[in-house]
Amino acid sequence: MEFLIKISQFLLSLSLLIVLHELGHFIPAKLFKTRVEKFYLFFDVKFSLFKKKIGDTVYGIGWLPLGGYVKISGMIDESMDKEQMALPPQPWEFRSKPAWQRLIIMLGGVTVNFILAALIYIVMAFVYGETDIATSSIKDGYLVTNPILKNMGAQTGDNVIAINGDPVTGYSNMRSKLIEAKTITIERNGEEKTLTTPEDFLGQLSTSEDRTFFELRMPFVVAQVPDSSANKSVDLKQGDIITGVNNIKLKYFDEFEPILEASKGHTVQVDVLRDNKTLTRELKVSDEGKFGIAYYPTASAETLKALGYYDIVTKTYSLGESIGVGAVEFKDQIVGYWAQLGMIFNPNTGAYKGVGGFKAIFDIFPSSWSWQQFWGITAFLSVMLGVLNLLPIPALDGGHVMFLLYEMISGRKPSDKFLEYAQMVGFFLLIALVLFANGNDIFKALFK
Structure with a gap:
């Protein structure tokens, strides 16, 4: 069940980001009367799960969930449609449009990604506010x-x-x-x-x-006493908090280890907090220095605040305030991710070892459904997708933008043959990056 929840969130987030990114290319292309031959969610290698032609465009869903694409007539892209490019340019083709229109079409995807992320952060600030620990x-x-x-x-x-x-x-x-x-x-x-x-x-x-x-240091909150535990007959309930051993007050779970280490094989008296009342129980300590009790590694913000462990600061924002808060969060995420990319491309930092692929993205989704976490993760992934697509790699939007800026500044358009070769180099470089990222995932799964 947990896997189904995680994979559902992963596919929903990925699908939303891909469709909106490609829509960012599609809309300006249509506005500038440029023919769009295909609009696909996921890749349709050899066959499609679904497709339907409406007007000049085939809309479809591929079977390979590694991304999506729009195929624009007269554009050198990953399709490498050399036959079309060998024909004279047509008025509806991408290559026939002014450079400024082509630039807007190419920047449309990342623009939508950034707008989406900013909107999510603004709405989240308005709906959920901000909860933090001072x-x-x-x-x-x-x-x-x-x-x-x-x-x-x-x-x-x-x-x-x-x-x-x-x-x-x-x-x-x-x-x-x-x-x-x-x-x-x-x-x-x-x-x-x-x-x-x-x-x-x-x-x-x-x-x-x-x-x-x-x-954060957490209290010892009882989750369950397994049937295999030597303390299974002791009156302990889920949510009980063990606050002391042998009259020694212990506030945090990490404080129990040395006490239990010294009490191996013995029975100790513990203080248990239940419904604001302190109870006394006797627990056996195993030869390994354990109670044999499952505990919660974290406690809820409400529990921590009620027990006086930490001050939980909750802020609510008006719609106007949410715009400012969301904008700051969006800016911080952009700056932070650019900085992380810089570290990844610097071999001395070793940050490249942490690069992950689709499994790494899948793993960041929670195993229980939370709309707040879902939208927060989706906003971050939208920032990530936008930034990565701006990299000056020919197979990415940033590569096309790089050549268009060169054309607009110099007044000279790179030849179709040069763009074909650049696209091939960029494609293989992109494939290498994808293989490296997902190879990291596989390595960690097998050897960590």
Whole structure:
């Protein structure tokens, strides 16, 4: 069931982005009276799942869900239709249109991607508002388990107060900034320290089994006592919070490990918080230093706020305010993704090791349906699709734009033969990038 939910979200998001991107090319092409021969969701290699011709255009759905396309008459694209290009130019063809019209047609896809992302961020700000944890309320620091962070000198209990010199006020904001961190300023026992990330920080994270950053410290919230547990007969309920062992108050789950390690094979007395009342129970500790109890790795924002762990800040916005908030979020995502691309193309950062393909995209969707998460992920993917399509690779929109700008500035149009060769080089380069990204997915699945 979880797989069906994830794959449904993945295909719905992908289909929405592809159709709207191609619609961005289709609409200006039709406005400029340019014939569009095909409009396809997914690729129709050898055959189509569905197709119907309306006017001059065949609308269809292919069987290979790796993208989509519009085939515009008189345009050198991935179809490599040399026979058509060998004929004299026709008035309805792309190559017969003025350069400025061709530029608008080529920029239409990424323009729609960016408009879509901005609109989603604006609507999300208006509908959902903004919920975050104030970092000033995180009194006991963060949980640090990643060996890379530990090698940098980070410890559980450290508070992150600045990244690259910029103060951190919200937890979600901190997590996004850590990807581009060069320096991390922490506070430990009232003293500030500056940690320097290694140049290949992202590369190390990508190959690490533990890819966590500075995580919120959580209470020990009981999820289930399995039948195989030595404590299966103990009166514990889902949602109970274990707050102490042998009269030692324990606020966070990570504090239990040394206590249980020292109590292997013994029975201990624990304090249990249930419905705002503290109960006492006796639990057996296994020889491995475990209670044998399934727990929730995270707790709800409501639970954390009610228990006084963190201050949950909730903001609501008017429609006017949402426009500003959404615009800022859109700008931050664009800038952040460009920065990440720069790191990926710099071999010294090792960021290329984290490049993923369709499985990586599939994995970011939650296993339970959440419209808020769905639209947030779709907006980010729309930004990603728009930015990637602007790369100056001939097989992408950015490659066509590059040649059109050259034509408009120099007054000389590249020859059709040159554009054919450039398209072939760009196509093979694009295939190599796709194979590399999805090869990374396969490698991680087999060896991680």
